[in-house]
Amino acid sequence: MNHFLARIGSAFFGLAFCWLTCLSPVSASPPTPGLWFLGSSLLTPTAQMRGGQLFVATSDGGLARLLQQTGATLSYDPSQRYIVVTSADHRTITFTLGRPQVKIGAAQSAVAVPPFLDRGVAYLPLFTLAEALYLEAVRADGAETVLQPQIGAMVVRTQGSSTLVTLHAAIPLTFRRLSGAGNEGVSLAFDNVSSQLDATRVIGSGPLHEVDLYVAGNPHRPTTTVNFDPHAGAVHALALENDSPNEVTLEFASRGMPLHGEPVPAQLASRSAGVPPPLAAQVTIPSPNLAMPEPSTPENIPSTRVTTVPIAVATPIPSGLPVDGLPEPTDLASSPSASGDIPTPAALAEVSAVNVVPDDGGLHVDVALDGPVDFRWHRLLDNRWYVDLIGAHLTISPRDQDVNSPDVSAVRVHQLSTDPHPIVRITLALNAPREVDVRAAKSGLSIVVGAETDAMSLRFGDGRVEDGRIVATTADTTEFAVPGAPSTDYATARKSSSHLIVIDPGHGGSDPGAQHNGLTEKDLTLDISRRIRALLEDRGWTVMMTRDSDIDVVTPQALAAARADGRPNPDDRAELQSRDDIANARGARFFLDIHINSFGMSNLRGTAVYYYKPIDHAFADALHRRLVAQLGIPDLGVRRDKLYVLNHSTMPAALVEVAFLSNPQDADLLRSPDFRQRVAVAIADGVGDFAAAPAGVLNTL
């Protein structure tokens, strides 16, 4: 008992000690004078000294400016203990309240005093954070401390026959080229950044021999010169792969080998975050291998920072830890991705057995799975019912098995699609319309055939089976109809004698959509839609457009009603719902939405067709087949996505993303009336294909 009491006493004492050392309020001291950053004094009104360390509040305006200028962001939820700063080069710097450690990428190191709460406000050690963001605290004259932006890491990697060198800095990198344009080597001067990387880095093999760094200037205005010294005959280029302006990548290759970048310009002006370099040229989509994180090999581990300028308030990060550890080598190397034998994340389970088991009331089909799997089931009008096991591989032979049962005449099991999106489909041919239920079973899942049901109801649903239970099921008994919209179902849509097609030119009015390369999405979608209308009307269809000029579609009355209903985001909802309503209210046979894609990297191009509801799929397929065959641009496939207009339309609907406005080559095509006419012809042909097709086209199982 005494021992027990002693333990209780120790615990109480320990808690009291923790409270005293970590959580008790600290008397605020005036901000440290003379903190200098990027040409001005850095005011941090909430600064506190604790244990010789300078702390700032996560809500501090000075900290916010520092993060903004370095392209970093801070995520902190006061109800939790983590404080995570994401640097411009996508490293996460994680602090935990009360924990004397900081985690930078995969590397963990100690801090002398842990982050703490003071009156409900979280405080971070400023210099630890600064150093992780490649800002070095150095003493200038007098009592002034300069947070000096650094080129904090140099990552060298091999890609095919090329050597790529990426410099990572605290701030957006600009440079002046000091060497002649035709020189084999190249020297670049980076103003306003210093570096404490090794003065000489010998690369050795490959086209690049070594990299030398020199720092000049003063603590306030440093300049770092980087001299890239290739082997004789090598060529170089400015690689166009960086999505952060805080990085610059140079590519070196032996003479005669291909380079993917552009000649290094005489100077590189500032770039805004998230926007590709202005020199971006057309390149093809990189192969998946190029996107793989490099394994942690001596070639791609950045050089270790050799020294830091010690100042009294700085928190030194212990040497030897990979604080420059780009790109998180431990985490990524531990991922199966890095080793190359990655199952795609979708490949979660293997189907090792499918057994048809008669029971008292009917029949069930047991499916053996070795892991969690998402499933999506559908019932068709012809009494077929199927379930897709998404991300599953079939390890047994496919089968098409007759079943001697009053309920089910046949069961078919096959691999519907393979990597990268493997799907196993199990189809039951029901003898009559019956309820079919998907349940969790010890070995995986069980498909249970039950009582008779309404013949004309098309039903679908989805869920996830994991650890012997269904952990997510949505729409499992939902009639396929959109609440609040005119009721229809698959049969109505399919048997519709309507000759009305509604075309929605995406965006319009106050919403221009994407704008790139001198083009605006709403103008292009309207032009293409008008061309489609002309073609379809020539072919005997009645066509209605949601807009035939540059306007918002929503009426003032609909907007007012949407704003009054209390649901969130009424303006956007009303605008999109108005487009669906035009088709829904008129019982249109098809709904066709025309858009132009865009992306932050200019190298992506191609056409894609989106669907969401089951009845959309075959319609999207038909359009896609024609577009790919007749346009000859890269094929991005038919994609399922929960886009508003698709989800809220009641007939077969598809959204065509014709091409990428952000890609110069696609933009040139879109500029051409001839190309836009070809797009219209392909879409009109696709509509014709779908309308003329027998039901079998829709339900190819």
Add this chain to the structure above:
Amino acid sequence: MDGDLSPKGEDFLVRLVRIVLIIGLVVLLGVLAYRGFAPSTRSAADTVTVYYSKLDGVTLDKWTVSLGPARDPRSVAFYAAVQAVAGPPSTVEAVRFPPGTIVRKVERRGTTAIVDLSGNVTSGVGGAFAEAGEFKALVWTLTKLPGISSVRITINGARVATLPGGHLELDEPLSRSNW
């Protein structure tokens, strides 16, 4: 016989053995109870799996991130969401959230994680392609965590019907089956 134990001596031995056995039993029960009730270091995962979309906009890849000490479910969900929004290191080509997007809060309501993102998420130049890649990775990351099957997105604390570029519908929770 002189060497024989008297009945009194036998009683003493028996009692001694019983006491030793009882003490041993108590110690054993104590150890078992301690192991049963003490927080197990194995009960919490050491890592979270974080997904990102490759540049085809469809294929997901993943990496693992080790967890700090804050392993309560809500903190883990917050940490995983932050990692998914940050994306993989910059040398990995990925579909990424617009610059400046931060995770403001993550709550759990039943099996739904409610992720509040900053308004920067609406500033992206991407259409349906980018939106699908961004949110698919976030949803797959969070639904990989035990007990989370869907993700509701709010922006600056408010529910939204859709995003402005590609019009991904956010009015209802997203789940893996949306793609």
